[in-house]
Amino acid sequence: MLPPKVKIVEVAPRDGLQNEKDFVATGLKIDLINRLAKAGLQNVESASFVSPKWVPQMADGAAVMAGIERRPGTIYSALTPNMRGFEAALEAKVDEIVIFGAASEAFSQKNINCSIAESIARFEPVAKAAKEAGLRVRGSISCALGCPYQGDVPVASVVDVVERMKALGCDEIDIADTIGVGTAGRTREVMAAVSKVFPRERLSGHFHDTYGQAVANVYAALQEGIEIFHASVAGLGGCPYAKGATGNVATEDVIFLLNGLGIETGVDLDQLVEIGDFISQAIGKPSASRVGRALLAKKRDGVTPCV
Amino acid sequence: MLPPKVKIVEVAPRDGLQNEKDFVATGLKIDLINRLAKAGLQNVESASFVSPKWVPQMADGAAVMAGIERRPGTIYSALTPNMRGFEAALEAKVDEIVIFGAASEAFSQKNINCSIAESIARFEPVAKAAKEAGLRVRGSISCALGCPYQGDVPVASVVDVVERMKALGCDEIDIADTIGVGTAGRTREVMAAVSKVFPRERLSGHFHDTYGQAVANVYAALQEGIEIFHASVAGLGGCPYAKGATGNVATEDVIFLLNGLGIETGVDLDQLVEIGDFISQAIGKPSASRVGRALLAKKRDGVTPCV
Numbered sequence: 001m002l003p004p005k006v007k008i009v010e011v012a013p014r015d016g017l018q019n020e021k022d023f024v025a026t027g028l029k030i031d032l033i034n035r036l037a038k039a040g041l042q043n044v045e046s047a048s049f050v051s052p053k054w055v056p057q058m059a060d061g062a063a064v065m066a067g068i069e070r071r072p073g074t075i076y077s078a079l080t081p082n083m084r085g086f087e088a089a090l091e092a093k094v095d096e097i098v099i100f101g102a103a104s105e106a107f108s109q110k111n112i113n114c115s116i117a118e119s120i121a122r123f124e125p126v127a128k129a130a131k132e133a134g135l136r137v138r139g140s141i142s143c144a145l146g147c148p149y150q151g152d153v154p155v156a157s158v159v160d161v162v163e164r165m166k167a168l169g170c171d172e173i174d175i176a177d178t179i180g181v182g183t184a185g186r187t188r189e190v191m192a193a194v195s196k197v198f199p200r201e202r203l204s205g206h207f208h209d210t211y212g213q214a215v216a217n218v219y220a221a222l223q224e225g226i227e228i229f230h231a232s233v234a235g236l237g238g239c240p241y242a243k244g245a246t247g248n249v250a251t252e253d254v255i256f257l258l259n260g261l262g263i264e265t266g267v268d269l270d271q272l273v274e275i276g277d278f279i280s281q282a283i284g285k286p287s288a289s290r291v292g293r294a295l296l297a298k299k300r301d302g303v304t305p306c307v
Numbered sequence: 308m309l310p311p312k313v314k315i316v317e318v319a320p321r322d323g324l325q326n327e328k329d330f331v332a333t334g335l336k337i338d339l340i341n342r343l344a345k346a347g348l349q350n351v352e353s354a355s356f357v358s359p360k361w362v363p364q365m366a367d368g369a370a371v372m373a374g375i376e377r378r379p380g381t382i383y384s385a386l387t388p389n390m391r392g393f394e395a396a397l398e399a400k401v402d403e404i405v406i407f408g409a410a411s412e413a414f415s416q417k418n419i420n421c422s423i424a425e426s427i428a429r430f431e432p433v434a435k436a437a438k439e440a441g442l443r444v445r446g447s448i449s450c451a452l453g454c455p456y457q458g459d460v461p462v463a464s465v466v467d468v469v470e471r472m473k474a475l476g477c478d479e480i481d482i483a484d485t486i487g488v489g490t491a492g493r494t495r496e497v498m499a500a501v502s503k504v505f506p507r508e509r510l511s512g513h514f515h516d517t518y519g520q521a522v523a524n525v526y527a528a529l530q531e532g533i534e535i536f537h538a539s540v541a542g543l544g545g546c547p548y549a550k551g552a553t554g555n556v557a558t559e560d561v562i563f564l565l566n567g568l569g570i571e572t573g574v575d576l577d578q579l580v581e582i583g584d585f586i587s588q589a590i591g592k593p594s595a596s597r598v599g600r601a602l603l604a605k606k607r608d609g610v611t612p613c614v
Contacts, residue, residue, distance in 0.1 A: 002492075180601070182567070183563065183564050183566075183567025183568060184526045184564065184567070184568065185309075185567060185568045185569070186567060209597060210597060210601045211560065211563050211597055211598045211601055212522055212557070212560035212563065212596070212597035212598055213522060213560075213563065213564060213567070215519055215520060215522060215523040216522045216523040216525070216526045216564060218523070219491045219523045219526060219527065220526065246597055246600075246601075250519065253518065253519035253520075256490065256518050256519065256520065257490050257491065257520060257523060259490075260489070260490025260491070260492060260493060260520070261490060261491060261492045262492070289519070290516060290517060290518055290519035290553055291518045291519055293553075294487070294517045294518055294553075
């Protein structure tokens with residue numbers, strides 16, 4: 001039995017745009033977020049309150065949050081790497097903060113020079129303050145299906161990080177295949193394992209399409225009862241290190257799957273395809289969404305492609 | 308339980324190249340087929356003995372078949388639309404002939420101006436002659452998951468065509484999502500239904516990735532016990548009607564899934580990625596395989612993309 005309803009967390013405004021070289025104007029970010037919320041996305045990852053030295057693209061988080069319309073019921077999230085980021089997020093009135101860690105010890109050491117356990121422990125004051133302020137707390141676990149440094153990531157490592165994030169009071173936990181190497185069997189194995197230690201309905205799947213597996217992984221995770229998925233309109237979020245490699249799964253492609261399965265999302269696919277076209281043109285990149293490209297071609301040429 | 312072993316029918320030399328505008332040199336076709344067989348593909352769709360007036364790209368079928376090495380155990384197939392095509396295929400010593408029909412009445416009427424039943428009946432002498440000559444006969448059913456003209460295609464129509472092809476003595480029958488609109492649930496429904504009237508182990512899934520669903524559909528079909536899949540190296544086989552729309556699922560992406568699931572295919576992924584690069588460069592088109600692009604970028608740049 002697949003879940004009857006799914007929540008999509010739209011990550012294009014943050015995860016998608018974060019790696020863009022040219023600064024994306026604040027007004028464009030605001031426009032994108034507003035359109036996405038209007039198309040029915042219930043949760044939009046909108047900003048990252050990280051040092052502008054690290055991620056200059058996200059330096060305008062406060063202005064973005066101040067500029068957007070707040071649709072009732074929509075959750076606007078932001079990444080908060082530390083207390084300073086949290087204070088800024090609180091000031092900006094985000095609905096949900098996102099804390100993060102890797103499931104790979106090699107990745108953690110290489111990137112932030114500390115163990116997984118230490119990196120999660122550092123978020124303790126942030127999570128505590130967020131709960132006290134009445135904000136939702138989401139925990140995001142990268143490299144959950146594979147790591148660029150150590151390769152295989154044991155399922156037990158993912159379970160361990162889930163338990164640590166649960167202890168911090170996370171309302172929702174993301175299982176992220178950051179480098180897109182996961183396939184359907186491993187996805188199910190990991191989702192089944194983490195469901196045993198954290199409520200299944202508050203776990204999410206965040207899949208990258210680098211190896212073309214993301215839609216299949218969504219289908220695999222649905223079969224394990226997962227009801228929340230991350231996606232990025234137009235597949236925004238290319239890889240800064242490798243030309244041609246694709247990043248986040250395109251929201252359009254995930255919605256096409258879910259519509260076909262008769263699973264309710266509340267998202268309007270036509271509007272979404274228009275938004276994908278709008279943002280792709282605005283930043284001057286072709287859309288990575290196959291659904292977006294096919295439906296736009298069909299509209300333009302008046303034919304159903306590929307007979 | 309997923310099948311422990313899968314056969315891939317590589318369709319790039321025929322289905323993939325058929326729609327190329329510029330004539331692909333006979334020597335290049337031969338080279339492609341030889342490399343694919345060497346990489347472990349057990350069945351290569353190599354030619355189409357159709358009138359050169361209709362499909363000029365395939366006019367050199369006899370020369371292609373005469374020029375290739377014959378790897379013992381590899382099945383080299385060719386499309387044969389009529390007795391004339393069959394005679395040419397027999398002369399060219401193909402191992403398997405392919406006959407075809409649509410599961411959509413609207414498609415059949417619009418494209419060949421006759422009913423599905425009539426179109427299949429026309430293949431009766433071809434199938435009979437092929438069996439008498441000791442050749443394998445494969446039946447291919449297009450529009451099995453959706454039609455550009457009538458939209459929805461009833462499952463019963465697909466079952467009906469399978470029964471007609473079975474009556475002609477087909478050894479293998481392809482369920483083809485020609486326009487790529489099928490999603491995982493419908494794939495399973497159709498595969499389950501046709502498995503009731505034809506041996507499951509001789510049914511195949513032929514999925515187009517136009518809407519990004521093909522890998523998920525392979526995974527869905529595997530769960531229905533399907534053990535044969537069609538794929539095209541580098542995703543060759545774009546759509547002549549719509550720029551940007553993708554065609555056949557890339558063999559690399561399917562093999563990546565199957566490797567991840569621990570399913571044996573006998574195909575060497577590294578060789579396959581090289582072949583995808585070779586043919587993409589030779590015809591001057593970017594590869595549509597995400598695995599191909601990611602693994603080539605990794606090799607080139609020395610990094611695992613998308614951390």
